[in-house]
Amino acid sequence: MDGFAHQIIAGIATGGIYASVALALVMIYQATHHVNFAQGEMATLSTFIAWSMVEAGFPYWVAFAATVMVSFLIGVLVERLLMRPVQNAPVLTHVGVFIGLLLIVGNMTGWIFGYTTKVYPSPFTSSGPLLGGLISAHELGSTAVTLVVLTLVFLFFRYTSLGLAMRAAAYNPRSARLVGIRVGWMLALGWGLAAAIGAVAGMMVAPVVFLDPTMMTGILLYAFAGALIGGIDNPLGAVIGGFAVGVLENLAGAYVVGTELKLTVALAIIIGVLVVRPSGLLGRVVTSRV
């Protein structure tokens, strides 16, 4: 029974990471109806930036804050330079640009930092076992960080005028522009925020899976699954979905299919949700006029 409880808690801890990445995906989807295939690679790059700062001797939290800011800028730049010119192009072009971005960022990371697996420090340490050994200090800490990030994002969108403007730009770009919101910059801001959230997720997962250029590929898949379970246009749903996928993946890995088919579980969830309930649990059912 202890094993089962541990699986659930470990699932919640990894689920928090998936929830963050899922939230980053949903933020971009909501604003632009794009799914960023390069989200994982961008987060990995951010984590490597943080790693080199920690290696250079900066205190952990300084590196953390600097990385979040740099990632934000990278996100804004990507939107400005790559996505904006193809705003009105067909879906195939968008997918192509995302794949190109994935290739460039992923391979540049490997080129600059090398392909050897690196150990990334965790800021959370404890002297004794927590909750009777059910949870490690890092699991507890990273779940807390995830929850703080999610709360901040919620407060930002709910209670600040900038957050309101961003929601307006996503919901109805034309009317938003008429009341003076600079819709283009709101999209860029959304990309920046998504990149920053992804960076946090990367830094939280790196101590667990170890740091290498491909560490986020699997995580991106789970985040897709989480976002789809919750409904890809619903941030709260994405967060719940992310946690659900984390628990589900851990339980399936421990009791049903074994660890070597974990990615296939994510694939099955994605196909299952899309075929049975494409709008997800909390998403809006979209009808379009032809």
Added chain:
Amino acid sequence: MSASENVAIPGTIPQAMPARRGMPAWQVALVVLGGLVVAIAPAFILESFPLFQLTMAVIMGLAVLGLNMVTGFNGQISLGHGAFFALGAYATAILMSHLDWSFWATLPFSAAVCGVVGYGIGFPALRLGGLYLALTTFSLAVAVPQILKHKSIEDWTGGVQGLFLVKPDAPAWMPGALTPDQWMYFVAVGVAGVCFLLCWNLIRGRIGRALMATRDHQTAAEAMGMDTATLKTRAFAVSAMVTGIAGSLSAVAVEFVAPDSFSLMVSITLFVGMVVGGVASILGSLFGGLFVLFVPNIAEAISKAAPGVIYGILLIAFLFILPDGFAGLLRRIAGRLRRRG
């Protein structure tokens, strides 16, 4: 291509488009002859390794053609065609190494398996328009190596170690002594040639127009009486079949299959080849195959990571500057020359 096929019936061809006049028979013969010479000559000119590379380029071109059939002509974006490539390769490898089938006997079998699986995947794909299909097939591509490594099928697939095969020998009735490399090249060119011809024939007729109409405006296509669901699932089947055949060829050309050679990168490579060669272009697929085989080789001289970076940069550059790819560039140049001449 006889002259009578290209005679325009008055009133059926829109005014804006000049009726295409067929080439005279001697020109057709010249083109076919020239094509044959270009196809056959490398086998006797090139050393064994460059010839192997050219063989692989033809095979990749065939795989890109498969992707083009469903993504280019039918508009269903697939980022997971590496899965069909792997399926074809494994079908051939398993039959050859476990059941001692000859390569030629495995080819129809692997085509049938891929076609059926592609048809099956075509159904959930119907419900997933555009981006969602891309997302799902992307996940499929990521999961492929893991599925291939799984214990339950290890007896057949050889697990992580993979399977070894042997290239087919040139048959005894062939004139001259062909090396296995030369014969493999002819096999690849022959099979690919037949597939390209069949696909071209499919696209230039009624079905091809229906596929493209479904891509461009599904509702309008339905209103015109096209059964778009059937078209889409069958396009998926044909596409999977062609890519699967390419996978079969690659298995014998490389003489080895293993799970890690079918990573996400294969699917991405096919996608890059399609965009660079030319989306919705039959001949462009061949350019795509040449591109994805030779450009990484050149780039690898710079760094291990360089091929990926260059792929990415070129992919985005083509999408921005030449969205219809290399084939589109050639078409534009030809058009300009024709107008001047």
